[in-house]
Amino acid sequence: MDEDARVADAEEVPADGTLLFTVRTADGEPAEAICSRLSDGTVVAYRNYCQHWTDVRLDKGDGARVTNGEVWCNKHGATFQLDTGYCDFGPCEGSVLETVDVTVVDGAVYVDDDDYAFAHRGPSGVDREEGGSRIDFTGN
Numbered sequence: 001m002d003e004d005a006r007v008a009d010a011e012e013v014p015a016d017g018t019l020l021f022t023v024r025t026a027d028g029e030p031a032e033a034i035c036s037r038l039s040d041g042t043v044v045a046y047r048n049y050c051q052h053w054t055d056v057r058l059d060k061g062d063g064a065r066v067t068n069g070e071v072w073c074n075k076h077g078a079t080f081q082l083d084t085g086y087c088d089f090g091p092c093e094g095s096v097l098e099t100v101d102v103t104v105v106d107g108a109v110y111v112d113d114d115d116y117a118f119a120h121r122g123p124s125g126v127d128r129e130e131g132g133s134r135i136d137f138t139g140n
């Protein structure tokens with residue numbers, strides 16, 4: 001794997017929280033992503049925004065809340081299944097987090113996604129990266 005795509009050692013990725021990192025989109029724009037480890041050791045990654053209000057970050061820099069294999073949005077309590085990204089509770093129930101493909105090779109996690117390139121660990125430094133798209137509580 002390309003060392004420039006290396007996010008972290010797999011053992012650094014928490015199972016009870018998230019590790020925040022920044023990628024670049026095909027347009028070169030920075031975007032935040034989070035990764036977490038499933039109970040079987042698989043590492044998954046998603047873009048770091050809620051599907052309810054897309055300007056709300058799941059991980060604000062100190063790890064998102066993860067319990068029972070689900071990542072929480074603390075704003076209104078939506079929960080997303082970590083293995084699929086599917087929202088099974090909350091105002092955006094039925095939506096799905098946007099996946100960032102990662103792969104683990106020799107104990108290290110790499111971004112392996114044609115749409116994203118790894119930039120750096122930590123936040124992007126962009127406050128409202130999604131431009132504030134919001135749906136109301138009826139799902140509209």
Ligand code: FES
Nearest residue numbers: 050052073075076
């Ligand atoms: S912004 Fe995430 S549940 Fe409302």
